[in-house]
Amino acid sequence: MTVKGIEGFIIDLDGTVYKGKQPIPGAVEAIAELKRRGMKTVFLSNRGNISRKMCKAKLSAMGLDVPEEEILLSSTVTANFLSAYYSSSPVWTLGDAGLREELAAAGLAMADKPESAEWLVITLHETLTYKELNDAFRAVRSGARIIATNADKTFPGDEGDSIDVAGMIGAIVSSTGKEVELVIGKPSSIMAEAALRAIGLPPASCLVVGDSLASDIQLGKKAGMRTALVLTGSAKREDAEASEWQPDWIWDSLADAARAAAFSAETEAAK
Amino acid sequence: MTVKGIEGFIIDLDGTVYKGKQPIPGAVEAIAELKRRGMKTVFLSNRGNISRKMCKAKLSAMGLDVPEEEILLSSTVTANFLSAYYSSSPVWTLGDAGLREELAAAGLAMADKPESAEWLVITLHETLTYKELNDAFRAVRSGARIIATNADKTFPGDEGDSIDVAGMIGAIVSSTGKEVELVIGKPSSIMAEAALRAIGLPPASCLVVGDSLASDIQLGKKAGMRTALVLTGSAKREDAEASEWQPDWIWDSLADAARAAAFSAETEAAK
Numbered sequence: 001m002t003v004k005g006i007e008g009f010i011i012d013l014d015g016t017v018y019k020g021k022q023p024i025p026g027a028v029e030a031i032a033e034l035k036r037r038g039m040k041t042v043f044l045s046n047r048g049n050i051s052r053k054m055c056k057a058k059l060s061a062m063g064l065d066v067p068e069e070e071i072l073l074s075s076t077v078t079a080n081f082l083s084a085y086y087s088s089s090p091v092w093t094l095g096d097a098g099l100r101e102e103l104a105a106a107g108l109a110m111a112d113k114p115e116s117a118e119w120l121v122i123t124l125h126e127t128l129t130y131k132e133l134n135d136a137f138r139a140v141r142s143g144a145r146i147i148a149t150n151a152d153k154t155f156p157g158d159e160g161d162s163i164d165v166a167g168m169i170g171a172i173v174s175s176t177g178k179e180v181e182l183v184i185g186k187p188s189s190i191m192a193e194a195a196l197r198a199i200g201l202p203p204a205s206c207l208v209v210g211d212s213l214a215s216d217i218q219l220g221k222k223a224g225m226r227t228a229l230v231l232t233g234s235a236k237r238e239d240a241e242a243s244e245w246q247p248d249w250i251w252d253s254l255a256d257a258a259r260a261a262a263f264s265a266e267t268e269a270a271k
Numbered sequence: 272m273t274v275k276g277i278e279g280f281i282i283d284l285d286g287t288v289y290k291g292k293q294p295i296p297g298a299v300e301a302i303a304e305l306k307r308r309g310m311k312t313v314f315l316s317n318r319g320n321i322s323r324k325m326c327k328a329k330l331s332a333m334g335l336d337v338p339e340e341e342i343l344l345s346s347t348v349t350a351n352f353l354s355a356y357y358s359s360s361p362v363w364t365l366g367d368a369g370l371r372e373e374l375a376a377a378g379l380a381m382a383d384k385p386e387s388a389e390w391l392v393i394t395l396h397e398t399l400t401y402k403e404l405n406d407a408f409r410a411v412r413s414g415a416r417i418i419a420t421n422a423d424k425t426f427p428g429d430e431g432d433s434i435d436v437a438g439m440i441g442a443i444v445s446s447t448g449k450e451v452e453l454v455i456g457k458p459s460s461i462m463a464e465a466a467l468r469a470i471g472l473p474p475a476s477c478l479v480v481g482d483s484l485a486s487d488i489q490l491g492k493k494a495g496m497r498t499a500l501v502l503t504g505s506a507k508r509e510d511a512e513a514s515e516w517q518p519d520w521i522w523d524s525l526a527d528a529a530r531a532a533a534f535s536a537e538t539e540a541a542k
Contacts, residue, residue, distance in 0.1 A: 130399040130434075137434035153446045163401075163408035163446045170445025175424045175438035 006226065008040035008201045009257065012186075012210030013055070014047060015233020016254055020158035023062040024232045026255030031064060033258035041070055042199045044208075046185040046215060048074040048123030048149025048165065050098035051105070069198065074149035074185035075099045077194045078121060079106035081184060082147070090116055092144060094136035094168055095123035099149065114139035122172065122180070123149040124165050133171055140176045150185025152215070156233060186215035192223035207248075209257055211235055217245040230254055277497065279311035279472040280528065283457075283481030284326070285318060286504020287525055291429035294333040295503045297526030302335060304529035312341055313470045315479075317456040317486060319345040319394030319420025319436065321369035322376070340469065345420035345456035346370045348465045349392060350377035352455060353418070361387055363415060365407035365439055366394030370420065385410035393443065393451070394420040395436050404442055411447045421456025423486070427504060457483075458490035467494070478519075480528055482506055488516040501525055 011017065017027045034041060043066060045055070052068045059066050075098060082091065083106035090111035093099050099121060100110065111117035117139040125132065140146060146169075153166040169180055184190055199206060203224035210216025211233025220227035229240050229247040232254070240250055251257065282288065288298045305312060314337060316326070323339045330337050346369060353362065354377035361382035364370050370392060371381065382388035388410040396403065411417060417440075424437040440451055455461055467474060474495035481487025482504025491498035500511050500518040503525070511521055522528065 126401050128399070128401040128404065130397050133399065133438060134428075134434045137438065138431070141432065153448070157405075160409070161412065163405045163442070167404060167408065167442040167446035170441035170443075171434070171438040172441075174441025174445070175434045177424070 005205060006039070006207045006261075007205040008042070008199045008207070009034055010042050010044050010195045010199060010206055010208045010220070010225070011254070012208075012212070012216050012233075013043055013045040015156050015211035016209060016216075016230050017043070017059075017064075018062060019156050019233070021058075023064075024253060026253055027232075028062055028064050030254045030256075030258035034261055037261050039261060040199050040201060041066075042195050043071050044186065044191060044195045045072070046074045046150040046152055047155075048078060048099055048185065049096035049126060050075065051101035052076055053101065054098050072191070072194055072198055073102070074191065075102040075123060077191055078123075078147060078149045078184040079103045079108060080194070081182075081190060082119060082121070083107055086119060089118035091119045091121055092117035092136065092139040093121045093123070094128075094132060094172065095121065095125045095149070096127055099123045111139070114144075115142040117142070117144040120144040120146050120172070121149065122146060122165060122168050124155070125168050128168070136172055137175055140172055140178050146172065146178060146180045147182045147184065148180050149183075151180070151183045152185070154234075186210075186212075187219035187222060189223065192219050192225075196223070207257075209251075209254060213239060213243040213245045213247070217243070217247045221245060228257065228260075230256075276476060277310070277478045277532075278476040279313070279470045279478070280305055281313050281315050281466045281470065281477055281479045281491070281496070282525070283479075283483070283487050283504075284314055284316040286427050286482035287480060287487075287501050288314070288330075288335075289333065290427045290504070292329075294335075295524060297524055298503075299333055299335050301525045301527075301529035305532055308532050310532060311470050311472060312337075313343060313466050314341055315343050315457065315462060315466045317345045317421040317423055318426075319349060319370055319456065320367035320397060321346065322372035323347055324372065325369050343462070343465055343469055344373070345462065346373040346394060348462055349394075349418060349420045349455040350374045350379060351465070352453075352461060353390060353392070354378055357390060360389035362390045362392055363388035363407065363410040364392045364394070365399075365403060365443065366392065366396045366420070367398055370394045382410070385415075386413040388413075388415040391415040391417050391443070392420065393417060393436060393439050395426070396439050399439070407443055408446055411443055411449050417443065417449060417451045418453045418455065419451050420454075422451070422454045423456070425505075457481075457486035458493060460493065463490050463494035463496075478528075480522075480525060484510060484514040484516045484518070488514070488518045492516060499528065499531075501527075
């Protein structure tokens with residue numbers, strides 16, 4: 001178990017650092033230890049319904065002080081994508097307020113009504129009502145194209161596995177017959193590139209740590225990074241064995257990341 | 272334009288008798304005229320989120336007094352189906368209160384929690400919240416089978432076309448990977464048989480009137496009934512020409528039904 005040559009950790013949040021409002025045991029200490037050892041860190045999450053500001057506050061409440069620049073959410077990356085390619089397009093959202101916070105931060109304007117939107121941005125909507133679902137439906141019926149922050153089916157909520165963005169997408173796609181044009185979240189290369197830009201290291205010097213084989217491990221392997229699966233979230237050891245996405249390491253939890261970094265450093269020093 | 276041999280009218284509601292809360296001009300008078308001429312009537316609607324009691328009150332507010340026995344909603348027929356074949360199965364619902372009223376009227380028991388449900392019944396949910404969506408998701412993840420009152424994509428609401436049951440179904444199917452086992456609503460033979468039982472006439476003596484080619488006209492033709500499309504709802508004349516479901520008549524509105532019945536009666540009398 002060595003992480004030789006690794007200078008940066010790209011770390012997933014839900015199921016890796018915390019579950020709902022609870023930090024995963026050892027995670028906060030492990031991140032502090034990685035930072036103490038000079039490792040660069042970026043937090044890369046498929047959560048699209050919160051903003052970096054909200055995420056920073058959540059991490060801070062767990063005793064983890066992380067600058068906003070180290071946080072990349074699918075809401076952030078979606079906002080940056082739209083800002084780069086469709087900066088003058090009015091948007092409509094089906095999702096919580098955090099998404100709109102990120103869109104506004106990227107300089108995008110909300111449409112004044114659903115019918116005027118050129119893009120509908122879909123993310124997790126934990127405060128969903130029928131009216132909001134219907135407004136999104138009306139936007140797409142009037143010609144808005146569909147982009148989704150991610151397409152996860154479930155996320156580990158405070159009361160167990162909960163319905164995620166795939167549900168919101170399914171509602172709109174099934175009722176309008178229109179397809180989603182782009183899904184920004186992991187494992188997309190858009191997310192990988194955003195993370196690499198933020199961490200400022202070449203892929204070979206980075207390690208992706210996360211609890212999802214399809215999201216985290218696939219993203220890391222496709223981008224030429226090393227990968228570690230943690231067993232604190234959705235995947236079990238046998239899932240990894242059966243997966244087409246084989247992580248370089250399987251760790252019980254993020255705490256093993258710090259142990260691996262320490263072991264690696266000692267091995268280096270002993271040479 | 273003759274409706275010779277017709278003794279009963281099976282009449283759709285949304286888009287045929289009313290749109291949102293507004294009666295369609297001439298519809299109320301036409302129904303009164305049909306009844307005056309001794310025609311039997313049954314109102315057959317894919318609406319699954321209201322009960323017969325609620326529907327009766329709505330029609331009454333428009334000046335149309337209809338006994339509950341003449342009203343057949345997809346909520347009613349779904350409740351009767353479950354009561355006939357799965358009377359001891361606890362159910363969970365994703366839909367408005369009217370559905371639960373019909374399920375209770377048919378003697379079905381609600382599960383005490385989503386995880387205990389054997390069936391999830393999905394219908395239009397105009398008071399939907401994320402929590403209710405998530406409860407339905409949890410029911411299916413725990414093994415509940417899915418039945419839907421109908422699978423319409425849109426309905427004509429007070430503010431224009433609105434997202435219908437297909438949206439609610441899409442949310443659950445896309446996030447759970449489970450399919451809907453049974454859709455009760457028109458054009459199913461279950462709805463046709465329920466209507467024929469309620470009207471007490473053979474198919475050849477019945478005329479189905481509705482605004483949907485795929486629901487009303489298809490149901491009527493498959494069951495051996497005559498059919499009339501009204502242009503007051505979702506379908507236009509050119510839709511009918513392009514459809515595989517060719518109605519026997521195309522009427523501007525339900526008012527033509529009374530004219531056709533009158534014309535037919537005069538023709539008969541003149542013989």
